[in-house]
Amino acid sequence: MSSSKEKATEKYVARQFRKSFSLGIFFLVVTLILPILNRFAGGFMARKLFGEFSVTYVYSVLFIYIVAWVITIYYVLRTDREEEEH
């Protein structure tokens, strides 16, 4: 492989990794913080947000899903665009 092609590949891979890694770490924090909050902020997490829905319940059955969907759409649209422009 020519060194210019190699450089271009490396640059592209690094850029893709930065994008995936930052989104991935963000999402891991969003999911893994829930058991931590339940453990160390139990009182707050047990508070009712609306009706009979507590903070921790809404977080686990709704919030995680919405965050994942938003990240998914953002990532796929951005990657499609990057591939078009490349």
Next chain:
Amino acid sequence: MQQPIATALVGLIVAISVTVAFLSRKFARSTSEFYVAGRGINAIQNALALSGDYMSAASFLGVAGLVWAYGFDGIWYAAGFFAGWLVLLLFLASPIRRFGAYTIADFVAGRFHSKRLRIAAMVGTLMVSLFYIVPQMVGAGELLGLLLGWEYVFAVVIAGTLITLYVVLGGMRATTYDQIIQCVLLWTAMFVVMTLALGKFNFSYSELLGTVSEYTQPGRWLDFKNSFALIFGLVLGTAGLPHILIRFYTNPSGRSARWTTVWTLFIIGTFYMMTPVVGLAARSLLGDTPTSNNLVLPLLAQFVGGEWMIGVVIAGAFAAILSTVAGLVIASTGAIAHDLFTMLVPGASDKRQVMMAKLTSVGVGIIAILTGLLFRGYNVAFLVGLAFAIAASTFFPVLMMGVWWKKTTEKGALAGMIVGMVGSAVMITTNLLNVHTLKNPSIITVPAAFIAIYLVSKIDGKTPHDTMEFMHKVHMPEKVHEAEPE
């Protein structure tokens, strides 16, 4: 026969599955057709099939059962099974597709040019797949017992035989069509039960929660350490499941692999959002009456909708089981017939390979039936969680490092796979034997595997000569490849 209407509905589903497998038999003549359906399946079809493949007895019966038994702590499983897909999308979906191989073993062997890595990947694939099949057999046995009053052993044998039959008949193309039908069915069944159950609470989710408020708080089963470890293992495990990863090879391009994942995230996301509702409704409406937590959902269906509903739910559960086991059998068949056979008999004809694949399917089916008999009485979602732990430890680190870190060496990859595989197997066994209390080992074994790959690669330093070609192939858009002369 205890429930004629329900039995007829289940029979209908089984008949449809077998017919589809039979009709698509003519497509399953070459090896590429058998394993990956000739790569001609579009994103939505593939998403439906992937969801059918992924959502097994664990998702359909197990999660509701755990929520019924332990409340909030069961919901971890729903969130974890869902969340893992994002990791898969961000890091592995399009590179795996662009590399274009049939099995994980192909992938690691292609990246590192190593026979022993191929064997390690094959062993790992078999281990994960078997751990995953066992709970499906447990679920199938309990369901048939409930439906027909059959003895558990007899029920497992019948279910296992049927599943094996249609994989052998049709290969991956048949299972793709079957999985699409089964996915629609199981999603709809869950939706109908949820709606009927909510009807008992004036269609108010909040009112339902009010009747079981002590079950909506964490801590009835898992302590902090175990809930953290569980969610960690589930989130990283999805990206290491052989039967899911091989499905990405059926996408025509990296771009379509990504869109497949988007659709999958919507299908399974909406499904997993429903599971806590039915689990908690079962707690509220049935109390302590269910005798097995794997049967909570069908019993709830019977309570809210009578015999028709229990039929729909058991049919849905069978759809979940059939589609998942078919996918798993394909994955483990790929491991033996493709990875091992082509290595032992280089240049075997296509026809012999297909024959070998079919024979292997039968063998895997028989082992699956026997292991199903052994694990009677375990919660199916808990068991599948263990398969996730092995997948997360064995495959996720090596795939991540192989795909993204150009300095990974063959020895590093091998060290990581062995540390992950042996480590998780030992920790799971010792937990089941009550040596320690950590139910899901990935929190220790995944980082250990990553460290092993890093350190051994650093010391070894011998990166494969074509690493940059590999990086170019799996990361650059299709457009770039098309513009280049081969």
